[in-house]
Amino acid sequence: MNGAFVISLDFELNWGTFDGTTIEAYGENLLGVRQVVPSLLDMFAVHQIHVTWATVGFLFYETKAELLKDLPTIQPRTVIPNIPPTTGCGTSG
Secondary structure: OOOOOOEEEEEOHHHHOOOOOOHHHHHHHHHHHHHHHHHHHHHHHHOOOOEEEEEOHHHHOOOHHHHHHHOOOOOOOOOOOOOOOOOOOOOOO
């Protein structure tokens, strides 16, 4: 039987921390992603390492208006009370 070693990375930026910290407290780490990701990609390529990436779909929108236009009118329910899946869409800049 052959095994497999899998590296799976989450590319969430602030979506992964919005309920536990602030931009002021964590912002430098978020900006550091722009340096770390290209370095990781280079390292993975050099060593022929295959990885999977999970990316928050909201990151593909360039403006808040564009994102809000595409939100579904019927939204999924969340299993976490008081934290809807689209928290912050209507309030953050």
